[in-house]
Amino acid sequence: MASISFLEAxxxxxxxxxxxxxxxxxxxxxxxxxxxxxxxxxxxxxVLHRCYDYIVEILEISxxxxxxxxxxxxxxxxxxxxxxxxxxxxxNSNFSNYIKGSDFKEVFDVFxxxxxxxxxxxxxxxxxxxxxxxHHQAFQKFSLSTTTSKLKNGLVPLLNHFAEEGTIVDxxxxxxxxxxxxxxxLITGSDPRSLSIEMHEDELAKALDDVGxxxxxxxxxxxxxxxxxxxMGLGHEKKMxxxxxxxxRVCAKYISDKREEIIRSQRFNxxxxxxxxxxxxxxxxxxxxxxxLLNPSDDRFLRDTIMAFILAGRDTTASALTWFFWLLSExxxxxxxxxxxxxxxxxxxxxxxxxxxxxxVYLHGALCEAMRLYPPVSFGRKSSIKSDVLPSGHKVxxxxxxxxxxxxxxxxxxxWGDDALEFKPERWVSEKGSLRHEPSFKFLSFxxxxxxxxxxxxAMNQMKMMAVEILQHYDIKVIKxxxxxxxxxxxxxxxxxxxxxxxxxxxx
Ligand code: HEM
Numbered sequence: 001m002a003s004i005s006f007l008e009a010x011x012x013x014x015x016x017x018x019x020x021x022x023x024x025x026x027x028x029x030x031x032x033x034x035x036x037x038x039x040x041x042x043x044x045x046x047v048l049h050r051c052y053d054y055i056v057e058i059l060e061i062s063x064x065x066x067x068x069x070x071x072x073x074x075x076x077x078x079x080x081x082x083x084x085x086x087x088x089x090x091x092n093s094n095f096s097n098y099i100k101g102s103d104f105k106e107v108f109d110v111f112x113x114x115x116x117x118x119x120x121x122x123x124x125x126x127x128x129x130x131x132x133x134x135h136h137q138a139f140q141k142f143s144l145s146t147t148t149s150k151l152k153n154g155l156v157p158l159l160n161h162f163a164e165e166g167t168i169v170d171x172x173x174x175x176x177x178x179x180x181x182x183x184x185x186l187i188t189g190s191d192p193r194s195l196s197i198e199m200h201e202d203e204l205a206k207a208l209d210d211v212g213x214x215x216x217x218x219x220x221x222x223x224x225x226x227x228x229x230x231x232m233g234l235g236h237e238k239k240m241x242x243x244x245x246x247x248x249r250v251c252a253k254y255i256s257d258k259r260e261e262i263i264r265s266q267r268f269n270x271x272x273x274x275x276x277x278x279x280x281x282x283x284x285x286x287x288x289x290x291x292x293l294l295n296p297s298d299d300r301f302l303r304d305t306i307m308a309f310i311l312a313g314r315d316t317t318a319s320a321l322t323w324f325f326w327l328l329s330e331x332x333x334x335x336x337x338x339x340x341x342x343x344x345x346x347x348x349x350x351x352x353x354x355x356x357x358x359x360x361v362y363l364h365g366a367l368c369e370a371m372r373l374y375p376p377v378s379f380g381r382k383s384s385i386k387s388d389v390l391p392s393g394h395k396v397x398x399x400x401x402x403x404x405x406x407x408x409x410x411x412x413x414x415x416w417g418d419d420a421l422e423f424k425p426e427r428w429v430s431e432k433g434s435l436r437h438e439p440s441f442k443f444l445s446f447x448x449x450x451x452x453x454x455x456x457x458x459a460m461n462q463m464k465m466m467a468v469e470i471l472q473h474y475d476i477k478v479i480k481x482x483x484x485x486x487x488x489x490x491x492x493x494x495x496x497x498x499x500x501x502x503x504x505x506x507x508x
Contacts, residue, residue: 031058031066039069041076044220051220051488052378055080056408064414065392074222075103078401082409085391088441090382090402091449101383103401107218110211110244112300114308125293126305127454133282134454139186142277146185147462150178151469154195159474161197163504168479170497171325173199175466176318180205182462183313187306188254189278204250207243208310212489214240251303258284279309315491316376317459320445321466322498323374324367327423329478329500334425335471338363342468357464361435365428367463368438371445372416373423375406378492380447406444407492415442475503 032043047054058066064083070076081087090098099119108117115126133139155178162169177195180202184192194202214236218226229237258280283305286296295301328335341362382402389395396402413420416427430436440448446456453459470476479499487495 031062032068034069037072039071039074039076041071041074041222044068048220048488052405052407052486055405056411059405059408060412060414063392064412065390065394067394071222074224076222078403079394079396080403080405080408081390081392081394082405082412082415083390083392084409084415084439084442086394087404087409087444087448088439089391090404091441091447091451094388095449095451097385097388098382098402099385100381101399103223103383104381106223107215110240110247111307111311112304114304114311116308116311122293125291127450129286129291129294130454133279134458136277138277139279139282140458143186143458144461146182147465150182150185150195151465154178154181154193155466155469156473158195158197159470159502160504163474163502166501168499168501171476171500172318172322172494172497175321176205176315176493177202178466179318179462180310180314183310185278186313187279187309188258189281190254190257203246204310205314207246208314210236210239210243212315212491212493213487214243216489247307248303251306252299254280254306255284255299255302280306312453313455313459315493317462319374319376319491319493320367320371320459321463322494323492324370324463324467325470325476325500326478326484326494326498327370327373328366329476331423334366334423337425338366338467338471342472347468357461360464360468361429361433362425363464363467364435364460366425367460367467368428368443368445369423369425372410372443373421374486374492375410375445376492377445377447378405378407378486378490380404380406380444404444407486409442409444473505475505477501477503 032040034040035042044051059080059082065079065081065086068076068078068080070078100117101119105117111117113122115123115130118126155174158174161167174195177199181191181193181195184190192202192204194200194205217236226237229235230240233241262281262284280302283302284296286294288294288296328338338360341360345356345359347356380403382404384396384398384400384402387396387398387400409415411420428436428438440446440452446453477500479501482499483496484498485495486492
């Protein structure tokens with residue numbers, strides 16, 4: 001009996017592989033076929049290993065907008081678009097009709113009611129409060145000093161150690177640890193010290209990776225299937241459940257420690273504590289008369305807020321920098337130009353750190369160019385409240401799903417010209433040498449319209465500071481022969497990391 005079921009299973013797997021092979025053969029440079037009942041799902045599964053590039057192909061040949069049909073009753077129909085006019089319409093001019101929606105919230109359920117998943121009045125309250133916090137001068141100083149100190153006391157000693165030992169390191173891992181430590185210091189005031197010679201695995205960081213992968217699979221599986229897996233605790237859903245429990249436990253500890261710290265400081269009348277700048281202290285002490293929907297005494301609200309900021313600020317910056325350094329390794333002339341700019345800007349001579357960073361126009365362009373080709377957030381997802389017609393002429397029904405593919409947007413010849421696939425920082429520099437502005441509905445890496453990224457300046461500054469430190473003092477050599485490809489996930493990290501060796505440069 002057992003051997004018959006084994007035989008049956010083998011035949012089923014064999015047939016499935018033949019079918020996938022057949023679908024794979026029929027997908028190159030073609031629009032996916034819409035099969036009865038199954039819709040375009042077989043084609044999607046067949047190209048899953050090169051999903052991003054396939055989306056680039058189909059959007060290029062379908063004039064920037066494509067209607068994907070899922071299996072019957074699977075709730076997977078969606079409109080994919082990279083048409084800047086559509087993006088402007090959805091993100092700006094008709095913003096109120098396009099929300100994250102309940103489906104988005106379900107898919108991103110581990111992030112609870114954080115700013116990334118909410119709509120309407122709650123989102124408005126959160127955004128207003130976060131904006132005030134992030135733009136506060138004290139917080140900006142705190143963020144600058146946190147990055148400076150992590151560079152000096154964390155990154156530099158570690159890179160020196162790797163240089164002396166000649167060790168092969170995964171640069172993505174190093175950068176991820178840097179951004180993880182800094183975002184946690186900004187949120188909680190305490191340093192998880194994941195950036196250390198021991199390179200110990202942080203359970204929160206690992207849980208975030210598992211969640212990122214799980215979320216993507218929820219996009220390519222029929223809803224009933226991932227829900228069933230969740231209910232049964234199987235596969236990616238099992239990992240999501242475990243990750244969620246880790247988020248709950250770790251955040252609960254941060255929150256209770258912070259509450260105790262605040263009580264202690266009040267008991268001892270510690271005035272300096274009143275001025276502490278970490279985000280969690282501000283969340284706990286927030287003025288509820290100004291933000292009537294926010295409840296700082298609710299630990300769930302605090303947990304979701306912490307998670308939203310970790311999600312927003314950790315992997316995004318690390319992913320952007322990893323692709324940036326990889327692109328630099330392919331373009332030594334860009335490295336030379338950035339180094340020349342750093343020398344001619346004479347960074348040490350100006351008083352204000354921010355003012356200095358703003359002068360690095362070519363470096364700014366190179367970072368934007370890396371994020372155009374490899375946008376850290378790989379796709380945006382919206383749901384329509386009422387039916388509508390997009391500027392491209394496509395009809396959108398009530399409660400339709402729209403996916404904006406950022407990876408494909410940066411590669412469209414119709415949007416960026418025939419050299420769209422080339423890494424050219426010059427694209428961002430005007431003839432006068434100043435920064436060339438590109439509208440956010442064309443360069444969408446930090447989102448567009450009322451939901452534009454709130455950490456954009458913080459992230460740009462942090463990336464510039466890291467790039468300056470590394471390029472001034474080290475040479476990075478990417479190990480030859482390794483496979484470089486994006487992971488399928490909400491954040492566009494490198495699937496196999498970026499293995500490098502590092503050497504110290506002679507002071508120039
Ligand atoms: C290179 C780094 C970064 C990139 C590329 C980036 C990109 C984005 C994108 C695309 C969104 C929209 C997401 C969506 O609506 O689905 C977003 C939202 C957001 N980002 Fe960033 N981000 C970066 C760094 C940061 C950092 C460091 C912080 C905070 C310290 C931050 C805070 C936020 C917040 C709070 C939102 C939600 C805005 C809203 O919904 O109103 N981001 N970011």
